[in-house]
Amino acid sequence: MALEDYFQPFSQRDWEREDVDGTVRMAVVGLGGFALKRALPAIAAGKYCETTTLVSGSVRKAATTAERYDVEHVVDYDEFRRGEVADAYDAVYVATPNALHGEYVRAAADQGKHVICEKPLETTAERARELVDVCADAGVTLMTAYRIQLESTARRTREIVADGYIGEVVQVYGGFSHPVLETTSPDTWRLDPDLAGGGALVDLGIYPLNTTRYLLESDPVAVNAWTCSLEPAFDEVDEHVTFTLRFPGEITASCTASFNAHASSHLRLVGTDGMISISAPFGGVVPQNVIVERGEFSVEYTGNPDDEVEEEFDYFGYCVLTGTEPGPSGRDGLEDVRVIDAAYESAETGQWSDL
């Protein structure tokens, strides 16, 4: 297959294999910045989901949002748990602080509702595994909200890798930094270990971790990590993290994440026959700039950004409507939390943690 063919059409929805009627009615649980700025507009713009219910600690504040997106119901967390308007939604998007995911995923599963849950799935592997089991027992779909997996750059790259276009992958590099205090106050739940489960690794490092697993279609066998915090705001969680993953076939991935560095992300895969470099893969709006080298050739592709969040919710809706198990499943989310647990253990012991 010629390289151009992977990129044409770049933004094809390869997952959309059949015509589907109907819409998945969504309850959005937790109205933080991402839910307000990205998820609600994406659900409204997409074709398979619609928001019928908002769940918020501040019902009054949520009313403005409800009006803006023409949402019928606004309930508080207690009312949601009791399923007071459960007839109004088929599925639940859980976008609360990480340590509260379990509570709302469980409530949704109890109500027989499908779930798309923000990453990380939970704060420990044990808690994440419970959610996978709860949803399996209830027979509802559980998707972990890895938006990158629905982004065309990642999907096309995965095809190029799977076809062996760059030979066997040897070494991967991935990094994601975001100066969290420039957009959030220091009392954000993201810097509270009980609510977040960790710091830069949990919130940002999970992107190169999950994306590398996605692109290699493989899970790491060991991890070595090092964390540090310099500024007082990061006293209780890792401000910076540097970790190395070892995959089967002796592939390594060298990853970093930082809560207190210039906003920046990159991903690079070096194989025996070629190389793929993706500019800014994790930052939210992916510029779809990809360089692929093989032998003496270097090809640069520059496309138009997708709205990866719209892709993500349409994919979730499609999976629910067709009874398809989502690619970024609950088990996928669980696996990352397992690796994160092992990485923090490695940072403590100074040794590799086997997985």
Added chain:
Amino acid sequence: MALEDYFQPFSQRDWEREDVDGTVRMAVVGLGGFALKRALPAIAAGKYCETTTLVSGSVRKAATTAERYDVEHVVDYDEFRRGEVADAYDAVYVATPNALHGEYVRAAADQGKHVICEKPLETTAERARELVDVCADAGVTLMTAYRIQLESTARRTREIVADGYIGEVVQVYGGFSHPVLETTSPDTWRLDPDLAGGGALVDLGIYPLNTTRYLLESDPVAVNAWTCSLEPAFDEVDEHVTFTLRFPGEITASCTASFNAHASSHLRLVGTDGMISISAPFGGVVPQNVIVERGEFSVEYTGNPDDEVEEEFDYFGYCVLTGTEPGPSGRDGLEDVRVIDAAYESAETGQWSDL
């Protein structure tokens, strides 16, 4: 200082501070591919050195080269050690297999000659330290041949970093891969641990290692490394290596090198206020493509390649003629070998090696 000012003029020889008369007459010891294809042409093209003596195991083969570069003397290794034409040269370029560096550096120092020695300085830190001491005792200059340190991209980047333009450096990424068997036979000394002192780490990994030390003006405090070999040709040395360096101030550098992957190199520094990314810094002819980001701005500089080897030999000649201690000194070379020793120890123990 405005960013443009760092890049204008890009290829300034900031080290050339005074007018200097005279030429350093060079003996080139070991006529491998790099000496023939890069060093001899660079010395001929430059202004401070000239080659007067070739030292080779095959005097007959060297005669053609001598004619081509108008070189007066050709001697074999024994004749060189005995100093038979020592009056014809002021300095010696040692470009033999790594484990033989010591022998010829020592001979040169005994003859009172200045030395520029290929990297790594020697195969172990103990042996490298002896060379530093021998040259110090003899009162001769010892430079380790780190061509990147004389390359404009690296020099300008170092200034940008030192001025704090990207804030405090947080995380560094560097990688260098070169499919050694595409250009060399499997019986190359580079795959013989006794002659080379190691594999991909020693031959290629030393570039991101030394360049990161150079750019940060700092030495690592600990290293964690992992090596592997898959192909039989690499049975005795590391085919691939992935290592993490920790520097003072909690800076980390995530580095890789491979003897058996697509030819590729990159270097990226993420700081608190900005980011610098250098395309292909180590591959031999640096494209001088640098992207610098700070805040909302991104500036890309694309210059004309220097001949970094010509820069390197002119710098060495200038240092000898002016009695200046070279930037990439013997101690600089020793430090990298110390880190390499510690990295191999880490790869054995699975733990961080302190430095």
